[in-house]
Amino acid sequence: MSVYSIKDLEHLSGIKAHTIRIWEQRYDLFSPQRTETNIRFYNDVDLKLILNIAMLKDHGMKISKIVAMPMDLLEEGVRKISIENRSHQDQISALTLAMIDLDEEEFSSLLEESINMLGFEKTMMEIIYPFMHKIGILWMTNSINPAQEHFITHLVRQKLIVATDQAESSNSGPLFLLFLPEGELHELGLLFANFLLRSKGVRTIFFGQTVPIDAIEEVYLKLNPQFIITAMTTAPESKEVPKFVKRLGSKFQNCQVYVTGSRVIGQDLEFPSNVSILNQFDDLIELTQTLTIKQLN
Template identity: 70%
Template sequence: MSVYSIKDLEHLSGIKAHTIRIWEQRYNLFSPQRTATNIRFYNDDDLKLILNIASLKNHGIKISKIVALPKEALAQEVEKIGREQLSHEDQISALTIAMIDLDERSFTSVLDECIGKLGFERAMLEIVYPFMRKIGILWMINSINPAQEHFISHLVRQKLIVATDEAQVNESSPLFLLFLPEGELHELGILYANFLLRSQGFRTVFFGQTVPLEALEEVYHKLNPDYLMTAMTTAPDPNEVHQFVKQLGGKFKDSKVYITGSRVIDEEIELPSNVKILRQFEDLSQLTRAITLDEA
């Protein structure tokens, strides 16, 4: 079972830690355990409860009425609201609860509903990636079990691969080569980029995780791609990022290179002339539109 700080509950539910403490005292909502240094920590059931409370609060139900509901009635009320008017925040909460319970059927059901209502691209941008960002922060500080993060990543990965396979590619379009640096395992972002490019007709070659630059350089000269794209979330080491970016610009100087990820976004990095940073997925959409216009 995972453990959460009160700040984790705030991060996932949107309810301020101060408010959670007041509710805890006033309504006896939780019985948090304490560390040896007397710091509160909460369990999966506590997180699910605060997520359900947040959903009902967001739909105008007063906290005094919510806390009076038995647990089963509380869950039924959340489900009823969900059927009638599910907001993005509610959908993200539902995905979080499914992750906590390792409930594949529930996770897939919520995800499919989002895709059905919003379309695949908007569901990824507006629901899945905000959800993954929240979970990713908890994963990095060891608040959630890595197995839970792998569980949801696998399910999202399956959806991305299926959607990518269904895309129709224009064989005369520019070629993108997509990869992750050596040691980088977080591939959902680059998988989404691959889907987006192929769904707009571009040719792609996807090499996936932890690709050494020497190996990439060898295939680069065989494929002669127009563009390269990579994402840096946990690799390379922060002290090596500048040198890595410089190598990208030099080794692949005949192509335009696009980079993204927390290792480079909002960092002061001297970029070679053929390297640019994509700070958000919307930048990729703008890029593909610009390329399409240039090719027309």
């Protein structure tokens, strides 16, 4: 069972830690355990409860009425909201509940529902990535079981691969190479970038995880791509990132290189003239639109 701080509950539910403490005292809402240093911590049951409460409260129900409800009625009220009137935040909360229970059927059903309502691209941009961002913070602070993080990553990865296979890329026009540096395993962002490009009719070759830069150089010399995209979330090590970025610029001088990921976004780095940063997926969408216009002209 995972362990959460009160800040984790705030982060996932949107309810301030101060409010959670008040409810805890006033309504005897939780019975948190404490560390040896007397710091509260919460479990999966507590997280599910606060997520359910948050969803009902966001839809106009008073906290005094919510806490008086038997658990079966509370969960039924949440299910009714989920079916009848689900906001993006409701969807993210529902995905979180499915993750906690490792409920693959429910998680897949929620994804399909969002895709049917919003389309695949919007589901990824407006539901999955905000959700993954929240879960990623918990994963980095060891608040959730790594099995839970791998569980959702695997399911989202499957959806991305299927959607990309169904997208029709062009056999002409500029070519993008996409790869992750050696040691980098977090590929969802790059998989989505590959989907976005292909869905706009752009040619891509996706190389995936932990690829040596020298191997990409061989492909670059053979195929002469116009663009390269790579992402750095956990690799290279922070101190090695400036050197790696410089290598990208020197090895692929006749190519525009785009870099993204937490190792480069918001960092004080100097970029070679042919290396640029992608801060968000909207930057990539804007780039594909520019390329499409050029191809039409």
